[in-house]
Amino acid sequence: MSRVLIVGAGLTGSLCACLLRRELKNKVKIVVWDKARGAGGRMSTSRSPDDSSHSADLGAQYVSATAAYHKSHHSLYSELRSRGVLQLLDAPVEGLKDKEGTVNYVTPRGMSSIVRHFLTESGADLFFEHHVTALYRRGASWEVHRKLGGSEEFDAVVLTMPVPQILELQGELGDMLSVSQRQQLDSVVYSSRFALALFFGPDVVLDVSWAVRYVSQSESSCIRYIAVDSRKRNAAPGRGPSLVVHTSVPFGLQHLERDKQDVQPIILEELHKLLPGLPQPISIKSHKWRFSQVQSAVPGSPGQMTLHPQPPLVCGGDAFCHSNFDGCVESALRVFDVLKASL
Missing domain, CATH: 3.90.660.10 (Polyamine Oxidase; Chain A, domain 2)
Structure with a gap:
């Protein structure tokens, strides 16, 4: 059984974990670490300081699917709608300029409910306040260090945090980056x-x-x-x-x-x-x-960047595609393809 660490409990990481479980079933042990105190990333749902039952979405607000993505990602949209995670946005919107054929969805239980759905489906071991600081290669595995001390070894690692945080990691990551990869990562711009x-x-x-x-x-x-x-x-x-x-x-x-x-x-x-x-x-x-949001993604929008083939070390997220729901889905699919071939 291969141990896979996914760093980042956002949309890309949670969907990647879900795809791994559904395809490889019990052949993998999936672990998800996030430095925050809850799941969601930029799709997090925040609670009122005075009433935890009172919530609001402070990050992503709703899901906009172009006609093309609504078709290519139809199975995911159908799944989320059938589970009650997504509903059509039918409330009045002032000043929205959508492309023709775009379908807008809202989340009755908050945007983080999308991420929580995929994490639940993945059966992953989920750990919060686990801030990754360094990676070292140890033979056929990766030794991953945390900010509060301690380390664990994994057979594959997926990094889905923002690119500047990836570049800050200590250990051997910097030595693995080619000149071209470094230039591509340096070109990513966030708002x-x-x-x-x-x-x-x-x-x-x-x-x-x-x-x-x-x-x-x-x-x-x-x-x-x-x-x-x-x-x-x-x-x-x-x-x-x-x-x-x-x-x-x-x-x-x-x-x-x-x-x-x-x-x-x-x-x-x-x-x-x-x-x-x-x-x-x-x-x-x-x-x-x-x-x-990502203003300038990795050129060519490849969906992922493989920093090391074996043992696999792969980067994913909207910075490798584009900054919306479907961009994160595309990235998760590309990362999953790499992991499936490697594992």
């Missing part, structure tokens, strides 16, 4: 942005006609997206509404090195200009996405 979730009491009604609103640059240089998150994803009634705000990329870049709590009042001031009379929230949660 950065801040996000806020405002949680309101059960008696509050947000008096807006939309569930999602895209804000133009002429309206605000700070805020680019607002969603009544509970309305957008058809959240179960009984809890108060939640409002999600995403800043523009230039604003995120301008304030990137500032603490998120210092930036929060600036965003709130801009929000009240756009939504005067907004009720007082019970609580607010903020997040800084240093690595948000």
Whole structure:
């Protein structure tokens, strides 16, 4: 039985784990490590600081499938819909510019429910607060070190974290990269942005006609997206509404090195200009996405990069394809192809 470590409990890592289990069944032992305290990555669903049952999506907001991807990934979309993970987005959206034939889906239980579904299907051993710091080759296996101490050996390793974090890893990874691979990884560019979730009491009604609103640059240089998150994803009634705000990329870049709590009042001031009379929230949660969407992926969008064939060391994620649901799916499929051939 081969031991496979997948670093990163986001969409690419979770789907890759699921594909391994379904295809190779009991021939592999799958382990997933993530440095965070929960699954999802940029598809995480955040809880209110005052009420863990009150949640909002601070990262990815919904799934947009082009006609081509809706056809090529039909089995996955059908699976997620049949399990109640995905539903059609039928709430009003203001300012959305979709390509013809695009189908939009929401997640009633939050975006992280997609990742949790695949992780459950994978049967993987899942460990949080496991921050990988170094990799060393030990014969036919990889010795993987963690930030809090300790190491384990695996027959194959998949890295799905953001590219800058891959390049920071200590050990033998740097020596394995060819000049071409280093150049390709260095060319990856991420956008950065801040996000806020405002949680309101059960008696509050947000008096807006939309569930999602895209804000133009002429309206605000700070805020680019607002969603009544509970309305957008058809959240179960009984809890108060939640409002999600995403800043523009230039604003995120301008304030990137500032603490998120210092930036929060600036965003709130801009929000009240756009939504005067907004009720007082019970609580607010903020997040800084240093690595948000991928603006420039690895040239050619290969879906994966094999750093070492045997024992396998493979990189995957949206940086190797494109930055949306289907990009991560494509990457997971390409990583799985490599692992299947190697194992």
